[in-house]
Each structure stands twice: as structure tokens, then as C-alpha cells.
Amino acid sequence: MSTVDLHTLTGAYALHALSDEERGAFERHAADCEACAREALELSETAARLGLAVSVSSPSALKSRVMRRITAVRQDSPRVVPLTRPPGGGIRARRLSRWALAACVAGVAAFGGTTVWQYERAQDASEQARRSERRTDAIAAVLAASDARTAGAELAGGARGTVVVSKSRDEAVFIASGMAAPPSGKVYQLWFDDGGTMRSAGLMDSHRTAEAVLLEGAVDGASGMGITVEPAGGSAEPTSDPVALMTFPA
Amino acid sequence: MKEAVHIGKNPSAEPDLQDLMGSVALGDQQAFAGLYDVVAGPVIGVVRGVLRDQAQSEEVAQEVLVEVWRSAARYRRERGSVINWVLTLAHQRAVDRVRSVEASAAREHRAALLDHAPEYDEVTEQVEARLEREQVRRCLRTLTELQRQSVTLAYYRGLTYREVAESLALPLGTVKTRLRDGLIRLRDCLGVTA
Ligand SMILES: [Zn+2]
Numbered sequence: 475m476s477t478v479d480l481h482t483l484t485g486a487y488a489l490h491a492l493s494d495e496e497r498g499a500f501e502r503h504a505a506d507c508e509a510c511a512r513e514a515l516e517l518s519e520t521a522a523r524l525g526l527a528v529s530v531s532s533p534s535a536l537k538s539r540v541m542r543r544i545t546a547v548r549q550d551s552p553r554v555v556p557l558t559r560p561p562g563g564g565i566r567a568r569r570l571s572r573w574a575l576a577a578c579v580a581g582v583a584a585f586g587g588t589t590v591w592q593y594e595r596a597q598d599a600s601e602q603a604r605r606s607e608r609r610t611d612a613i614a615a616v617l618a619a620s621d622a623r624t625a626g627a628e629l630a631g632g633a634r635g636t637v638v639v640s641k642s643r644d645e646a647v648f649i650a651s652g653m654a655a656p657p658s659g660k661v662y663q664l665w666f667d668d669g670g671t672m673r674s675a676g677l678m679d680s681h682r683t684a685e686a687v688l689l690e691g692a693v694d695g696a697s698g699m700g701i702t703v704e705p706a707g708g709s710a711e712p713t714s715d716p717v718a719l720m721t722f723p724a
Numbered sequence: 725m726k727e728a729v730h731i732g733k734n735p736s737a738e739p740d741l742q743d744l745m746g747s748v749a750l751g752d753q754q755a756f757a758g759l760y761d762v763v764a765g766p767v768i769g770v771v772r773g774v775l776r777d778q779a780q781s782e783e784v785a786q787e788v789l790v791e792v793w794r795s796a797a798r799y800r801r802e803r804g805s806v807i808n809w810v811l812t813l814a815h816q817r818a819v820d821r822v823r824s825v826e827a828s829a830a831r832e833h834r835a836a837l838l839d840h841a842p843e844y845d846e847v848t849e850q851v852e853a854r855l856e857r858e859q860v861r862r863c864l865r866t867l868t869e870l871q872r873q874s875v876t877l878a879y880y881r882g883l884t885y886r887e888v889a890e891s892l893a894l895p896l897g898t899v900k901t902r903l904r905d906g907l908i909r910l911r912d913c914l915g916v917t918a
Contacts, residue, residue: 485904528769
């Protein structure tokens with residue numbers, strides 16, 4: 475196969491749509507062709523997004539089986555893993571750094587979907603589910619908006635926050651992961667930052683350390699958002715210093 | 725009262741997937757439980773799409789998830805995201821299974837499948853990752869019909885590009901190109917960069 479042909483195989487390679495021989499030929503080529511290696515990695519990440527989109531709920535029996543199995547499975551030792559590329563072992567490329575949002579959204583989507591509902595035993599579970607679904611729809615609409623802009627920030631204690639703003643919808647979504655639970659009897663309250671004046675944008679669910687929340691109210695020109703710890707039920711204005719401040723993406 | 729809902733077993737320790745992988749590689753079973761909660765759904769979805777058989781899908785998904793545990797130390801962040809590493813493994817194992825079965829017996833069954841290009845809706849029938857799905861759905865609509873069919877047949881059905889060409893009655897070169905430019909368009913629409 476000519477080199478020109480090999481360059482065009484990045485898509486088929488990323489989709490596992492090549493024969494073994496073709497895959498070998500492509501990997502040998504990509505080991506020396508930075509452009510192909512990079513493109514193949516990007517397209518592979520793209521294919522993973524196709525996979526995330528067909529996520530289904532995992533049967534709890536499967537998790538029990540897998541968790542039992544791993545106790546008897548010896549792990550590969552990190553020390554025996556060669557630091558250089560093993561023959562035929564895939565492709566190296568520069569580090570990807572933009573995983574943040576997709577990972578957040580994936581985790582939160584899986585979590586904010588049926589997993590939560592499965593654990594809700596309240597009598598009004600279906601009404602909760604409907605409300606939750608409407609919220610999820612609104613969140614999805616912001617994320618899918620053609621003018622959705624994103625900014626991420628490291629928050630205190632290793633938590634991560636991502637804010638997605640859609641100008642056309644005048645709405646914002648805050649996605650948190652790894653936030654410590656608020657102190658007992660307290661909640662996290664979200665605020666729009668109107669040039670230094672804080673306007674309440676609702677409360678976070680104190681039971682969840684990873685969550686996507688639609689900020690309540692219109693963005694209405696707010697320059698950013700903040701999070702404070704407030705007494706249960708929330709406050710009319712902040713009563714403590716913000717634990718996080720984030721500027722909205724331009 | 726609403727029950728507290730936690731991610732994994734420890735609600736205050738939901739680190740990002742890279743960190744989880746690091747702990748899993750060191751034998752941390754609780755970290756693996758957390759990783760499992762994030763990746764199991766997509767793994768099963770991908771495997772089921774390719775294998776189209778409940779029992780086989782669960783078997784392969786289980787193999788994949790155990791392999792994630794076993795080979796966690798092989799994960800290298802410079803080769804991509806954790807989810808990509810896991811889903812690449814899942815897709816590859818599902819495709820391997822289909823192709824080995826195919827090689828031994830079920831050619832006719834496979835040929836029947838090829839007559840019918842899947843609609844995206846059919847594939848995503850039971851999808852629950854709503855947010856991701858919305859974005860992907862929107863971006864798939866930006867592809868040409870041929871790009872979309874080629875990409876979805878290859879990924880969601882696990883066909884080789886030769887099989888895609890056969891089922892769409894297109895020249896091999898055309899399919900190679902459609903797979904590449906279709907994925908590039910998706911990449912740009914989804915904002916995937918490396
Ligand atoms: Zn090349």
C-alpha cells in the first residue's frame with residue numbers, strides 16, 4: 475500500500491474497520507508520521523464519544539460479578555510495562571488535555587440519569603423522575619446549543635468545575651465533580667455575579683459530589699458565577715465568602 | 725426523605741478518571757468500583773450494538789471490565805483519555821468476537837444484517853446518557869448521508885470498511901474517505917482536540 479493510501483486510513487483505523495494486515499501497516503506508518511498518529515488519536519477520541527452516546531444502564535448483577543472476579547485476578551505490574559512503545563501496541567501522540575468537559579458530562583450524565591432514580595425509593599419517585607427529566611432536558615439544551623461556550627476551573631480541595639453558557643438561550647449550566655459534601659446542615663448555593671453583586675441562582679443537591687445544575691434565572695449579562703456555603707434552604711444574599719468564583723467564557 | 729445518592733462508595737472522593745485509573749493500577753478495588761460506575765454503561769452499550777445478543781454482550785462486557793482492572797497499569801495518558809482507552813478495548817473485543825464467529829460460521833446471518841443499515845435511533849433505543857446523546861445526535865446530523873451511514877455501520881455495527889463498502893455498494897476508496905472525513909467533521913462539531 476502506498477504512503478498516500480496509508481494517510482487516508484486514520485478514520486478506518488480509529489473505528490477498528492481495518493484488516494489485521496492493514497492495521498499493522500498503518501501502525502508502522504504512524505510510528506513515524508506525527509500527523510497520522512495525531513489524527514488517528516483524535517478520531518479515536520471522537521469514536522469514543524459515539525460510544526458514550528449509546529451508554530445503557532448496567533445491570534447490578536454484572537457489577538457484583540465483575541467486583542467478585544477482580545479479587546481473583548492478578549493485575550499486570552506497572553514495572554513490567556515497557557516505557558517505550560511495544561511492537562504493534564498502538565500509537566503514541568502528544569498528551570490530550572481537553573478531556574475535562576466530556577468526562578464531566580459523561581460522568582454526570584450517567585449519574586444524573588437512571589442511576590440516581592434507581593436508588594430513589596420515595597413514593598413520588600415518578601414525579602421526581604419527570605421533574606428531573608425536565609431539568610436534564612434543559613441542561614441538554616444548553617450543552618447542545620450551537621453557541622455553547624465552556625470554561626473550566628480547579629476548585630478548592632481538588633474539585634473541578636465547568637461552566638457552560640449559551641448566549642442565545644441566556645442560560646448557564648454548572649458541572650461539578652469531586653466537590654466535598656457541605657458541612658452538616660449547610661448547602662452550596664450558586665450565584666450569578668453581576669459585576670460584584672451576587673444574585674441567587676439556586677442550590678446544589680447536597681447529596682451529590684458530581685452534578686450538573688441549570689443555574690436558576692437568566693444569565694442576563696452576568697460576568698460570572700460564585701458558590702457559597704449557606705444554611706439549609708439557602709440565603710437571600712451570600713452570608714459567607716465564596717468557596718469558588720468563576721468567570722463566564724467570553 | 726430522599727436517600728443520599730453517592731458515586732461509588734465514598735461520596736467525598738470522586739476524583740477525575742485519570743486519578744481513578746492511577747489508583748486502580750495500584751490495586752485499589754474501591755477506585756475500580758468508581759471507575760466501573762462511569763464506564764460500564766458505555767461499555768455495555770458499545771458491545772451490545774456490535775454483538776446484538778444479550779448473553780454474549782454481557783459476557784464480552786464482563787471480560788472487558790475485568791481486563792480494565794488487569795491492565796490498568798498499561799494505560800498512558802499521553803495516548804488519550806481514560807474513556808477512550810476503555811471504549812477502544814470494548815469496541816475491539818466486540819469486533820474480535822463478531823469476526824471470529826463470522827470466520828467460523830455465521831456468514832449468512834451477517835449478510836442478512838448487512839442488507840439493513842441501522843438507523844441511529846434504533847441503535848440508541850435504550851440510551852440513557854442524554855446529554856452526550858444530544859450532542860452526538862446533533863453532530864451526526866451535520867454529516868452527509870454517506871458519511872453518517874459509513875461511520876455508524878463501522879462503529880455501531882463493527883463492520884470492516886470492506887463490509888461497509890459491500891453493504892452500501894460503494895468503492896473501497898470512497899468508504900475509506902467517508903470514514904475519515906465523516907469522523908473529522910464529527911470531531912470538529914464535538915470540539916474534540918488533541
Ligand atoms: Zn501519515
